[in-house]
Amino acid sequence: MIPAADAPTLELRDASLALGGRELWSDLDLQLRAGAFLAVLGPNGAGKSSLIRAILGEVRLRAGSIRILGAARSVGTDVGYIPQQRLFDRGVGLRARDLVGFGLDGHRLGLPVPTRERRGRIDEALARTGAESFADAPMGSLSGGEQQRVRIAQALISRPRLLLCDEPLLSLDPGHQVAVTEAIDDYRRETGAAVVFVTHDVNPILDRIDQVLYLGPRGHRLGVPRDVLTTDVLSDLYDVHVDVLDVHGRIIVVAGTGDGDHLVLPAHSESTEHPASPVGRQGTA
Numbered sequence: 353m354i355p356a357a358d359a360p361t362l363e364l365r366d367a368s369l370a371l372g373g374r375e376l377w378s379d380l381d382l383q384l385r386a387g388a389f390l391a392v393l394g395p396n397g398a399g400k401s402s403l404i405r406a407i408l409g410e411v412r413l414r415a416g417s418i419r420i421l422g423a424a425r426s427v428g429t430d431v432g433y434i435p436q437q438r439l440f441d442r443g444v445g446l447r448a449r450d451l452v453g454f455g456l457d458g459h460r461l462g463l464p465v466p467t468r469e470r471r472g473r474i475d476e477a478l479a480r481t482g483a484e485s486f487a488d489a490p491m492g493s494l495s496g497g498e499q500q501r502v503r504i505a506q507a508l509i510s511r512p513r514l515l516l517c518d519e520p521l522l523s524l525d526p527g528h529q530v531a532v533t534e535a536i537d538d539y540r541r542e543t544g545a546a547v548v549f550v551t552h553d554v555n556p557i558l559d560r561i562d563q564v565l566y567l568g569p570r571g572h573r574l575g576v577p578r579d580v581l582t583t584d585v586l587s588d589l590y591d592v593h594v595d596v597l598d599v600h601g602r603i604i605v606v607a608g609t610g611d612g613d614h615l616v617l618p619a620h621s622e623s624t625e626h627p628a629s630p631v632g633r634q635g636t637a
């Protein structure tokens with residue numbers, strides 16, 4: 353596709369989305385230029401994954417528009433997508449390197465031509481996410497975290513200009529969270545791709561993002577992290593008093609329940625698993 357000159361990589365104008373008879377978010381204006389890194393935060397069911405699906409054209413907006421590189425429709429190889437994790441069954445024999453190869457030519461009919469260049473691209477993508485040691489293993493034999501690293505390699509191999517990541521750090525141990533975050537961020541810096549990164553824990557990417565979109569029960573807020581991740585803004589979005597704590601450089605968002613308990617809200621979750629819906633209940637503060 354020939355991009356419109358100087359068009360933003362991603363642009364949403366007055367966008368609203370309703371699914372299952374419920375409005376998830378509305379009046380969303382968002383512009384990402386080349387090299388932007390956006391974190392999308394919010395409780396379970398806020399519509400974070402649905403935002404990605406709307407960008408992919410899989411669900412229709414109720415109102416407004418989405419443009420990618422200036423065009424109303426663009427998926428193809430301009431857009432890389434790391435879906436929310438679904439595990440491969442144990443019996444799946446597809447090799448990791450073949451899955452990654454689909455990111456290059458999976459949209460074409462027929463078997464791919466095994467060229468040296470193709471193999472080199474696959475090896476490079478696997479190396480980016482530290483997955484080269486299990487390149488020839490069947491997907492069904494890999495752990496959840498290993499499968500995730502292969503999926504990320506698959507999303508990067510086509511050298512997309514917009515990378516959509518739906519909780520890419522799920523199932524990864526802390527060491528691999530850092531490695532995968534670095535792989536995505538290095539890719540962004542090298543290529544000027546824009547990144548949309550849905551997460552329940554902003555901390556692994558806090559030093560890398562330049563914008564945060566917080567989808568809350570009472571609207572959304574978009575801006576630089578220090579303007580969005582504040583007690584005042586999140587209290588307003590949740591309609592309950594929320595404290596944003598900085599604990600040794602990690603952001604923890606805590607809502608008082610008035611009965612001595614507190615709820616840890618999803619700018620930080622204690623584990624890489626989903627917190628209980630809509631927020632994870634923690635012990636007495």
Ligand SMILES: Nc1ncnc2c1ncn2[C@@H]1O[C@H](COP(=O)(O)OP(=O)(O)OP(=O)(O)O)[C@@H](O)[C@H]1O
Pocket residue numbers: 371372373376394395396397398399400401402403626
């Ligand atoms: N195709 C659909 N039809 C009807 N409702 C849908 C559809 N897809 C999603 N929903 C609903 O939209 C809401 C938002 O879902 P979504 O997966 O976008 O939330 P999320 O913010 O990503 O949540 P989580 O943090 O749990 O992943 C949910 O209540 C979900 O059940």
